[in-house]
Amino acid sequence: MLFRSSRLVLALCAVLANHAYAADQFSVRPQQLQNLGITLSTLSPSSSSSLSVSYPAKVILMPDQEQVVSSALNALVTQVMVQDGMAVKAGQPLLRLQSPELSSLQLNLAQAASQSRLAQAAWAREQELFTTGITPQRRLLEAESARQQADAALTQSRVALQLAGMTSAAIQRLEKGGKPESDLLIVAPTAGVINAMSIHPGQRVQPTDALLHLIRPTPAWVEIQLPIATANRYRPxxxxxxxxxxxxxxxxxxxxVAGGTQTVSARAQLLSKPSQPWLPGTVLSAKLxxxxxxxxxPQAAITRQGAQAYIFVRSKEGFDARPVTVSATSGQLVRVEGPLKAGEQVAVSNIIALKGIWLGESGMEEE
Structure with a gap:
């Protein structure tokens, strides 16, 4: 009894399968094909360069392409000399600041420079006296130690002013007895483009504040969001x-793949410079x-029944309605994947008439 039931189930499945296959086949006589004006096209494999698909992209920066300009002092912004998107050269003035702390740092440098000169002179004198045998070596060693300490203090004062933003030329003038600076001129540490500047004259800033970002927009990079199903087809x-x-x-x-997303981030580097620098965050389109x-x-070869795309493939008796997946579109062309073979002929015109015949024979309702 069990064996007979199994054979019955298998037979029923075969009948259903044949019916499903038959439902996707329908007859069209040659004269009817001509009367309907159906045009056929022979399938040929697509080349990878003949079709591209667009994805959203955004300009990004690599870590070594961005530099933050800040002040090491509590200060007041008195003048802004640049604006967002402006290209600057190394050493070009960017901002002017005023800070009470600047006077203290300059005083320390002046005193350290004076002490260094005195220690250098004392060491030279002790060296001469030691050479002639007038003073013991201990005096020379003490003078050498004092000279080294004075030089270290001078170096520390220089570094403090450099960190504050004072230029090397201004520091050298001050060491030689020049007039102290009343304000601090912030200059570009390197050539680049001003980006993300949010300060204005009259604003008070702290050492933790970023005054502006200096970026190097070339080479330009973009980040592209690719669907997971598509991303695995591409290689660096x-x-x-x-x-x-x-x-x-x-x-x-x-x-x-990031958790909870259905996309993969791809990064690409431009092989040539754009006519104008691309700033980070700019939204573009990338064609892969x-x-x-x-x-x-042709798009005209595609018909849909519900969410499923179909094409009509020529058969001996008429046509087969073959389900396909449309994976890319470019102009009037589509890229499809499905159970197809090179050399098969596909209807590419008057698809509506064929769809009507197909649905009429299959008993399905048009959607």
Whole structure:
């Protein structure tokens, strides 16, 4: 009894399978095909360079491309000489600050420079006296120690002013007895582009405050968000296009999938400079080549029943409605994947008429 039931179940499954397959096949006579004006196209594998797909991208910076400019002193901003997006050269003035602490640091430097000169003179005198045998070596060693301590104090005072933002030229003038500076001029430590500047004249700043960010926008980098299903087709080293007008870039890395997201972050480096610097955060479009075995068809060849895409493949009796996956679109072309073979013929015009015949024979309702 159990054996007979099993055979019955298998037979029923076969009937259902044949019915499902038959439902996707429908007859179209040659004369009817001509009357409907159906055009056929022969399938050929698509090349990876013939179709591209666009993904959102954003300009980013590498850690070594950004430098924060700040003050080591509590100060008042008296003048701002630059603005966001401005290109500056190394040593170019950026800001002018006033700080009571600056006077104290300059006084320390002046005193340290004076002590260093006195210690140097005392050491030279003791060395001469020791050479002639007038003083013992102990006096010379004491003078040498005093000279080294004075030099160390002078170096410390120089570094304090350098950290505060004073230029080397201003420090040298002060060491030689020059007039103390009444304010502090902050200059660009390197060439770059001003970015993320939020200060204004009259604002008080602290040592922990970032006055502005100085970035080096070249080489430019972009971060591209790729769907997980698509990302595994790409490998570092492929060439893509970014922006409009398009600039070639090289895919450098693919990050692991972040928890809770359905995308993978890909990073690419531009192979040439854009006409204007791209600032971080700028949103662009990146076009990646379609990679993998697939088929190129006109959009007119695709029909949908519910959420499923189909194409009509020519058969001996008429057509097969084949389910396919549309993985990319470019202009009037689509890239499809599915149970297809090279050399098969696909209907590419008047698809609505074929869909009506198909649904009429299968008993399905059009969606």
């Amino acid at each position: 080293g492929i060439t893509l296009q970014v922006g409009d007008p398009a600039i070639n870039a090289k895919l450098v890395s693919l990050s692991p 080549p379609v990679i993998g075995g697939a088929w190129l068809l």
